[in-house]
Amino acid sequence: MAGLNGQEASALWRTTRQIVLGAIILISIVLFALWRIDNPRVERLRMSLADAVLPSLEWTARPIARVTQMAQDFESYVRVYEQNEELRRELQAMEGWREQARQLEQRNARLRALNNVRLSPQTTYVTGEIMADGGGPFSRSGLLNIGSLNGVQDGSAALDGLGLVGRISGVGETTSRAIFLTDLNSRVPVIVQPSGLRGIVAGDNSAAPRLDFLSDPEQVRPGDRIITSGDGLVLPPDLLVGQVIVAANGQLRVRPAADYQRLRFVRVLNYRPPEAINQPGGLIAAEQFFFGEEPGE
Amino acid sequence: MKVALRIVALIFSGLVCTVIAMIPFVPALPSITSPDLLAALCCFWVMRRPETAPLPVIFLLGLAADLLLMRPVGLGALVLVLMTEALRTQVVALRDVSRFVEWMIFAAFFTLATLGMLGVIWVTFAEVPPLGAMAQRIVLTVACYPLVGVVVRVLFGVTRRTASGVRV
Numbered sequence: 001m002a003g004l005n006g007q008e009a010s011a012l013w014r015t016t017r018q019i020v021l022g023a024i025i026l027i028s029i030v031l032f033a034l035w036r037i038d039n040p041r042v043e044r045l046r047m048s049l050a051d052a053v054l055p056s057l058e059w060t061a062r063p064i065a066r067v068t069q070m071a072q073d074f075e076s077y078v079r080v081y082e083q084n085e086e087l088r089r090e091l092q093a094m095e096g097w098r099e100q101a102r103q104l105e106q107r108n109a110r111l112r113a114l115n116n117v118r119l120s121p122q123t124t125y126v127t128g129e130i131m132a133d134g135g136g137p138f139s140r141s142g143l144l145n146i147g148s149l150n151g152v153q154d155g156s157a158a159l160d161g162l163g164l165v166g167r168i169s170g171v172g173e174t175t176s177r178a179i180f181l182t183d184l185n186s187r188v189p190v191i192v193q194p195s196g197l198r199g200i201v202a203g204d205n206s207a208a209p210r211l212d213f214l215s216d217p218e219q220v221r222p223g224d225r226i227i228t229s230g231d232g233l234v235l236p237p238d239l240l241v242g243q244v245i246v247a248a249n250g251q252l253r254v255r256p257a258a259d260y261q262r263l264r265f266v267r268v269l270n271y272r273p274p275e276a277i278n279q280p281g282g283l284i285a286a287e288q289f290f291f292g293e294e295p296g297e
Numbered sequence: 298m299k300v301a302l303r304i305v306a307l308i309f310s311g312l313v314c315t316v317i318a319m320i321p322f323v324p325a326l327p328s329i330t331s332p333d334l335l336a337a338l339c340c341f342w343v344m345r346r347p348e349t350a351p352l353p354v355i356f357l358l359g360l361a362a363d364l365l366l367m368r369p370v371g372l373g374a375l376v377l378v379l380m381t382e383a384l385r386t387q388v389v390a391l392r393d394v395s396r397f398v399e400w401m402i403f404a405a406f407f408t409l410a411t412l413g414m415l416g417v418i419w420v421t422f423a424e425v426p427p428l429g430a431m432a433q434r435i436v437l438t439v440a441c442y443p444l445v446g447v448v449v450r451v452l453f454g455v456t457r458r459t460a461s462g463v464r465v
Binding site (some may be wrong): 046143251 | 316317318319320330331333339352353356360364365366368369370371372374375378379382412415417421423424427430431433434
């Protein structure tokens with residue numbers, strides 16, 4: 001700006017600023033519109049950025065996890081006597097279970113040998129660690145340190161040892177994002193167990209997601225088990241989601257079975273929906289008469 | 298040269314602010330929402346050294362935070378840019394106000410910005426985040442503002458220039 005006089009320079013400067021500001025506003029609006037109508041593309045952008053940033057997060061996540069762990073350890077140290085008693089009791093109960101499990105295992109092996117059974121290969125999984133979280137009031141999600149290179153697919157179920165945590169939404173090469181059941185945008189089709197009613201578990205960023213769209217809420221009691229129904233062919237059926245609880249205002253909600261308090265490792269199922277058989281085999285010629293007819297008329 | 302260094306410092310501290318929000322304390326059940334440290338940082342910086350906080354840098358920082366923190370993409374960046382631009386036009390007027398008044402001005406701006414953001418989310422039928430959490434976020438962010446200021450001042454020497462040229 002040395003060649004121009006002061007006033008001219010500042011006028012030029014101001015115009016440039018205004019143009020840049022206008023361009024930025026325009027880009028923002030376009031991005032927002034894209035985010036609103038075409039989530040997948042923006043999701044891909046998110047994941048590629050996460051892929052780039054995650055290595056640097058390794059080093060924030062580790063120390064913090066260590067500190068949290070130390071705090072929890074200290075807490076448990078304080079209650080060590082109580083815990084010891086509790087563990088002893090549990091151990092006793094477990095001995096019984098172990099015996100039973102052994103017997104069942106043997107029986108199972110015998111039966112399987114009789115059967116020459118082939119187990120379905122659909123239930124492999126890969127375990128990842130939560131490296132970063134969504135943060136803020138906008139979402140409940142976590143970045144995992146496993147990605148498409150580890151076989152993670154979009155939409156896979158994410159579990160901890162106890163129950164469904166959420167599903168994968170967005171996969172990068174070495175990272176993926178798990179959307180928790182509690183997230184604002186999470187909707188999971190479920191079955192409420194003893195009654196067999198179908199419904200949707202809808203997150204609202206609170207600790208206990210809502211249980212919506214039940215055909216007959218009267219039949220549902222607090223404490224009923226909730227499992228995934230597999231409808232929509234995104235999540236596999238029969239994963240434990242949690243229990244029904246009734247909120248103060250009478251609304252049905254879900255207490256997730258997954259232990260969100262100390263969630264660190266997440267297991268991502270590699271599930272492919274069963275192939276549907278929708279045409280006759282090649283040996284028999286397709287006959288319109290059999291397969292085109294309305295049933296039950 | 299000094300300006301370039303300051304810009305790099307802003308980029309660095311902006312990214313640190315975003316990463317802090319991403320640290321997984323209790324990922325699924327945070328008992329408190331994380332404050333918007335980036336907004337506090339950018340506002341603090343713009344009021345003191347507007348020439349070292351270029352518009353594109355602030356925009357890109359906001360966009361990175363949008364993408365990493367799962368906020369509505371573009372909206373958070375736009376709100377941040379508009380907020381800092383509004384403050385930038387008032388730099389001369391804000392030069393001699395007391396720290397407390399400056400803090401209150403930030404509180405007002407941030408509250409307005411958050412309400413505007415919620416308004417846009419609501420109008421476009423996206424999922425509106427819980428209002429309680431948003432209120433908590435405003436309070437926490439405003440509470441963190443002086444803290445961010447002290448840290449930035451100590452680390453990068455971002456001080457205020459008053460009309461008389463004295464740096465405080």
